[in-house]
Structures are given as structure tokens and as C-alpha cells.
Amino acid sequence: MKNKIIVALDVDSAEEAALWAHRLKDKVGMFKIGKQLFTAAGPDIVRRVRSEGGEVFLDLKYHDIPNTVAAAAVEAVRLGASMFNVHASGGFEMMSKTAEAVRDEAERLDIKKPVLIAVTVLTSMNEEGLRETGVTVPLTEHVINLAKLAKKAGLDGVVASPHEIEAIKNACGSEFVVVTPGVRPTFASKDDQRRIMTPAEAVKKGADYLVIGRPITKADDPIEAVSLITEEICQE
Ligand code: C5P
Numbered sequence: 557m558k559n560k561i562i563v564a565l566d567v568d569s570a571e572e573a574a575l576w577a578h579r580l581k582d583k584v585g586m587f588k589i590g591k592q593l594f595t596a597a598g599p600d601i602v603r604r605v606r607s608e609g610g611e612v613f614l615d616l617k618y619h620d621i622p623n624t625v626a627a628a629a630v631e632a633v634r635l636g637a638s639m640f641n642v643h644a645s646g647g648f649e650m651m652s653k654t655a656e657a658v659r660d661e662a663e664r665l666d667i668k669k670p671v672l673i674a675v676t677v678l679t680s681m682n683e684e685g686l687r688e689t690g691v692t693v694p695l696t697e698h699v700i701n702l703a704k705l706a707k708k709a710g711l712d713g714v715v716a717s718p719h720e721i722e723a724i725k726n727a728c729g730s731e732f733v734v735v736t737p738g739v740r741p742t743f744a745s746k747d748d749q750r751r752i753m754t755p756a757e758a759v760k761k762g763a764d765y766l767v768i769g770r771p772i773t774k775a776d777d778p779i780e781a782v783s784l785i786t787e788e789i790c791q792e
Contacts (some may be wrong), residue, residue: 559585560759561785562613562735564769566590570597570604576773577608583782586638588767590615602635611638613735613767617675619643622650626657629672634659637670639735639765640717644674646701646747651709659710673713673735674706679751696720700727707732713764718753721761731764736768741785744771756788 561584565573570593577587587610593601594616602612608640614637620627632640642654655672662669676699677686683695691698703714703724713733716724721734740752747770755766768785772789 559583559786560763560765560783560789561755562586562588562765562767563595563772564588564590564737564767565605566769566773567593568596570601572605573597573601574604574608577605577610579778580772580782581609583779583786585765586613588613588615590771591617599631599635602637606636612636613638614640616735617641617643618654619646620650621760622646622653625650626653629654630661633658633665633667633670636667638668639671639673641673641675642711644676644706644714648709651706651711655710671712671733672700673715673733674700674711675715676706677788679717679738696723700724702727703732715767717751718748718758718761718763721758721763725762733764734762735765736763737765737769739763739766739768741768741771741781741788743784744775744781754788755785756791757787 564583565587567573567578573593587605589612605612614632618628658672659669686695699720700723704727706714707728715735717738718736724734736758738749738752739755739758740746742754746752756764772778772781
């Protein structure tokens with residue numbers, strides 16, 4: 557089984573991030589570098605995690621005019637990200653131009669093309685919040701519409717809540733990658749996550765990757781926590 561676990565490196569220093577990569581690189585699939593760590597440590601942190609032997613999901617959620625996002629995406633390919641994301645609400649042209657630029661740059665460098673995924677609707681949004689931005693269709697319908705648009709634009713998949721996995725796979729096909737945060741192993745606290753699912757449930761529903769932070773990084777024994785999560789997934 558390919559390793560589905562992506563550890564969220566929600567830390568503020570390169571040293572701490574590199575330490576996590578060093579400890580867990582053989583046990584998880586990828587490390588997620590988001591806006592906090594990237595802003596604190598700069599692009600070098602991607603090279604550093606990679607030099608420790610870890611793969612990187614660069615979670616910067618690009619959203620800008622097509623030319624700007626495509627250019628940033630080319631830099632993400634050059635940095636060596638294995639996966640990164642854009643906001644689907646940036647539109648078809650932004651996504652398709654980016655997908656094309658990513659394919660071209662990976663080919664030029666003769667490296668494996670990174671997995672390019674879209675953020676549909678942030679899970680911090682609810683229906684009322686969407687309406688305030690002028691979106692009047694129901695939230696789930698909007699999520700599915702954006703996932704379909706991402707697929708049409710040539711993206712590989714989406715980030716989604718575990719509760720949206722089945723609807724997305726039904727609409728976009730089983731090959732369309734779904735990366736899901738908001739999972740909590742049976743042994744862990746929920747922290748501030750609300751509509752959670754266990755890793756095993758999410759995988760059963762079709763999740764390709766699980767983004768997990770605190771249940772691993774705040775565990776008394778993080779390596780044991782990863783083993784327990786892997787066992788939970790494998791029992792499915
Ligand atoms: O610590 P925890 O497992 O809750 O971390 C989950 C990670 O996934 C965090 O980096 C968080 O920002 C991210 N995330 C999330 N929910 C979303 C999108 C991203 O928890 N809907």
C-alpha cells in the first residue's frame with residue numbers, strides 16, 4: 557500500500573520541521589508545509605525536508621491571475637514539491653494554465669509531475685458564509701461543481717472534508733485524488749476539528765491521502781501514533 561499519511565508540519569521553525577522530517581520520513585508518505593512554516597522559514601524548508609528524505613505537499617493554496625499562479629506553480633515544481641494546491645475559485649483558465657505549466661516544467665526537468673490539487677470550499681465556510689460572498693447554490697453542490705471544474709482543467713484532485721469524499725468520487729471518478737484533513741484516529745483527541753472521521757473510515761470512503769497533524773505531532777510517542785494509525789488503516 558502506498559503510504560497515505562501526510563503529516564502537517566504546523567510549526568514555526570525550520571529546525572523543528574527538519575527534526576520531524578528526520579524522525580518520520582520512513583514512516584509517512586509526505587510532509588505538509590503550509591503558510592505558517594513557509595512564511596517563517598522560506599522556500600529553503602522544502603529543500604531541507606527533501607534533503608532529510610521526506611516528500612513535500614506544499615499547501616500554499618495559490619489564488620491569483622492565471623499568469624501569476626502558473627509562474628508560481630513552475631517554481632513549486634522546481635523546488636521539488638511532490639504535491640501542491642490552488643484555489644478552484646480562481647477559475648478554469650487559472651487552473652488549466654497552471655496544469656499545463658506544471659506538466660511542461662516537469663517534462664523539461666525530466667521529473668515526476670507533482671500531484672496538482674484544488675481547494676474547493678474551505679471547510680471553515682458554512683452556507684451562510686458562502687451566501688455572503690454571493691454564492692447561492694447549496695454548499696455541497698458548490699463543492700462538486702468546483703471539483704468538476706478542476707478535473708476539466710486537468711488537475712489531479714481536490715482537498716476535501718472526509719464527508720465529501722463519496723460525492724466527489726461519484727462525480728469525478730475514482731481516479732480523481734482526494735486529500736482529506738479532519739481525520740482523527742480512535743486514540744486521539746478531537747482538538748478543534750468538528751466533523752471528524754477516523755482514518756479507517758475516510759480510507760473506506762475512498763480517501764487517497766490523509767492530512768494529520770496534532771494526533772501525531774502532539775502524541776507522547778509520535779512514532780507509535782503513526783504505527784497505530786497505519787494499523788487502523790490497514791485493518792480496513
Ligand atoms: O492537527 P490537525 O490534524 O487538525 O491538522 C490538520 C491540518 O490540515 C492543518 O494543517 C490544517 O490547517 C489543515 N486543514 C484542516 N481542515 C481543512 C483544511 C486544512 O484541518 N479543511
